[in-house]
Amino acid sequence: MNVRRLISTAAVAGATALGLVSLSACSGTSSAGGDKGGGKLDVVASFYPMQYLAEQIGGDHVEVTTLTKPGVEPHDLELKPRQASELRGADYILYLKGVQPAVDEAIAQSGVEHTVDAATLTTMESHGTEVGHDHGHEGDEHGGEHEGGHEGGEHGAEGGADPHVWLDPVKYAEVAKGVGDSMAKADPDRAADYRKNTETLVGKLKALDAKFAAGLRNGTTKTFITTHSAFGYLAERYGLEQHGIAGIDPESEPSPARIKELQSVAKREKVSTIFFETLASDRTAKTLAKDTGLRTDVLDPLEGITDRSEGDDYLSVMESNLAALQKALGAK
Structure with a gap:
């Protein structure tokens, strides 16, 4: 199982001397603290829609930090050097490429194996200031059952693609399925729990979709x-x-x-x-x-x-x- 990476004694001493604080302290979200043997998957989410997925799917098996503090406009986020550095200590990173350029750059340089771009888990579209198509309630069902990596960025929220997929409950459910699968790969010992939590979340999103359609x-x-x-x-x-x-x-x-x-x-x-x-x-x-x-x-x-x-x-x-x-x- 992938858990938070152990830091050498020398690195800890150096960080203490410099007065560095943890990434979670910067983001206002608690972390697993100094308990490196706690057994939880250390997850970093780029902003709230990704944080919500990680928390709902990971449940008690994950410790989630977010790079974007509450009240900060995500598009404007600039990472501090220590945040970019400590990002490399994550077990699993979940983000949506194209929303936050500074985050995209830091993640590309992090070298973290389990890095998932949510934009690769559904179909992205371009929307301008005027959007309206009478497609009704029937949407396409996309698989979304593959793990996105750095190489999947060409399908991300770039080149005019609208990144706001989480505001469509159906597309958000597609992303959730992909996140569940990728989290199970990152932490196979708890794969069954991640898949169960994913099913529960997808059920809630389907119910939300039905409310919007009827309402x-x-x-x-x-x-x-x-x-x-x-x-x-x-x-x-x-x-x-x-x-x-x-x-x-x-x-x-x-x-x-x-x-x-x-x-x-x-x-x-x-x-x-x-x-x-x-x-x-x-x-x-x-x-x-x-x-x-x-x-x-x-x-x-x-x-x-x-x-x-x-x-x-x-x-x-x-x-x-x-x-x-x-x-x-x-x-x-």
């Missing part, structure tokens, strides 16, 4: 406007149309022409609400809402959980997102 089936409009174009997969899954004020990058500024276009969309499609998110500025959303006489509400892209989140984990925040969409779209 968004009927409405007075299928169109929603949001500051961050993070909901392309979700819109495609449930036959909605997303219009983003900004693009995939939540900090990009819209042009005056784009604002004018959105004002026309809002009027034509009977849009009632401009959505913003918790980890980025709401200034543009509130300005557009004021100019168009619309209200604002939160649609959380779930890139991190804070005390401002409408829930304390992935499932509860997604259910809050469903309620917000139902209200905005006039769905029952």
